[in-house]
Amino acid sequence: MKTRSLKKDKVNIITLGCSKNLVDSEVLSGQLAAGDIDVVHESTKKDHNIVIVNTCGFIDKAKEESVNTILDQVEHKKKGRLDKVYVTGCLSERYRGDLESEIPEVDAWFGTMELPLILKRFDVDYRAELLGERLLATPQHYAYLKISEGCNRTCSFCAIPLMRGGHVSKPIEQVVEEARKLVRMGVKEVMLIAQELTYYGLDLYKKRELPRLLHALADVPGLEWIRLHYAYPSKFPLEIIDVMRERPNICNYLDMPLQHASDNMLKAMKRQITRVEMEDLIGQIRDRLPGICLRTTLITGYPGETEADVEELKDFLQRMRLDRVGIFTYSHEENTSAYAEEDNIPAAEKEKRAQSIMEVQQEISYEKNQDKVGQTFRVIVDKKEAGRYLGRTEFDSVEVDNEVVLHSERKLKPGEFVEARITKAYDYDLEGEVI
Template sequence: MKARTLKADKVNVITLGCSKNLVDSENLITQLRGNDFDVVHDSQEEDANVVIINTCGFIDLAKQESIDTILEYAEVKKAGGIDKLFVTGCLSQRYKEDLELEIPEVDAYFGTLELPGLLAKLNADYKHELIGERLITTPMHYAYLKISEGCNRTCSFCAIPLMRGGHVSRPIEELVKEAQSLARRGVKEIMLIAQELTYYGLDIYKKRDLPRLLHALADVEGIEWIRLHYAYPSKFPLEILDVIAERPEICNYLDMPLQHASNSVLERMRRQITREETTELIQQARLRIPNLTLRTTMLVGYPQESDQEFQELCDFVQEMEFDRMGVFQYSHEESTRAYDVDDDVPAEVKAERANALMEIQQEISTRKNFEKVGKTFKTLFDRKEGGYFVGRTEGDSPEVDNEVLVPAKKNFARIGDFAQVRIAEASEYDIFGEIIA
């Protein structure tokens, strides 16, 4: 290893984008600290002399945020505020050559699967013994667990396979080891993340093996909640529903991005499912899992989306009454199948449709929250903020879902612990209660 002179490097790792990027940053930080680097994450201090930006390249807004962040630190470097600037992640994977030309102040760009190369640039070794022992940047009682990388789906609008490659599952033994390591450090909730959860195991076990993985993780001592994110609806293995219902450690929660409900749009999107099949799947999920919380994501403004097709989507959302829903506006992405089609839905129409769809969901969410008043929920407390202890039920994932607010003047909650909370009031996105046990 190259000898350091004068002052040792201090590295600031900046993470942009989704929870999958956050896990990548945590693995990077673990490797750097294993090489005796002083590393901070998303620090606002100006004492780091090396900055690594882990970028997102998912949609236009995310790409612009990544570019703006790179430019900001490129200026800091030119002014002498930092010595080295490196860029990694999805944007770098997808646009490396363009970025090298446009922002040459960056010392090196790396793709999503080039962690060893990035470490080598810093004169650090990739330590295989640290796999499964990653440090976490979330509160110590919850963590994300990435069970696979990449995606084999052929959705016409999505650039993720261009940035993350094909689907690669991690072995069950490796994931269990990592979950055990997290549990030893006090993690009580793990959120399983992947581009596509239901594909898990096809590559290494020659079958969809998420149910077996779920049983193995539910057996890990200390893990009380397991939460499932990003399950593709087409050919969804119904056995997953049975495992969720059977194992109390697995939250009655499912994040299933549906994207649309008009059959003609779904066909153009290459989603490999119809509205009718989607409806049947949702009905099966709710039948097999009592008190299921179902989160979804919808995409508006896809090329040629007509008023009638959008109305079909609105009608579907009203009919299905999702517990949680996010809405994205279509982003015209180079090299995707949809890129060859004219992006003909005006930006203002996309925005209007997104707002209209969210108004429908807000009414549903508000009503569902008021239905919780008088009921008691097991709640995991994440933090204290503004006179409240803030927690979540098993129907709420961090950052994206509702929160439970308990007045700190009348209650005491230990951060990272569970408590029973009786709900007294509700609002559009939050519920308010009192600790009873």
């Protein structure tokens, strides 16, 4: 009897979680394609017979989404729409033993560092010479560039080291070569990602070498924008800001997760910094690079957090007037040091606190955006959606920050840079006329 397996396999990769996972999926796609395997990313055509789910295991909501996605794909397999379902990524790394018994229909489970083992399932050998070769899941004009793996920090709430291991930097030459390949593919903007950017180089070069890496990347011809994500504030090397000021193709943008501003919470979270030190750091950064856009991420609802802690966080935001803020509600994660504490704040209260904090930031964002009306900015065109062109300034990263609705008398192309005069401003978005 003929079966679907007689046809050439077609693999669909589904990616959940952060941009670091997305890069892993792109690398996996590139390796499969080099092995003559037909591969797509999050295809809606349903003409594939194998699915690889790249999971996230960071917080409860992400884990739930990952499990539900796996179960959906298993259901497709049961109905004969799929031949194989494979699972990789952080959830698989962290809970493989439990998941294997709970969802036996999955054909194989892989950890975060087991790419060669996944490839073996397709009779494909891992090819080290494909360094930087990826099938981009992003639009052609921007890409994420991972400069290191893992983390040596011991933040009490974070399970990332359990899933990704300790910090391992990529050599500068390797990162630069990957950037060159991305530019040859049409990429104009790279977003540098790591669990902890500022730690870069300590393992390889015995000192923090992000400034040297930035200079090397800024020299890559055709790389128009370089953007920095996920910098740890404790012992922050201010030389990074000097490089940003000196090199025009490094965006005046820094994503620096602070997590909280109450000293009680910062100590409990093992953040190795105080509120006063954070305020001093922000002041020094702004002194060295006036006009820099500072983005942060916060956590509310951590065990023992009081209303006074929340009010202190709001006061910090009002004083510091950060440009971009995201917030998570605390997730009680096994095998973290915080897990020994009682998760004593109800989910509804966590959400209420998050909402009240974001209301403070919403007002700050609105006021900062109003200040941009009448000014002209260089904007990268991302896409045309619902008849409108959407782009970003150098102060905005993909998906998480503001967009600029562009009004233009001529046709615009994704990846094109334009000058736009801002005509209207809202809480989180802008409108502008292309000059």
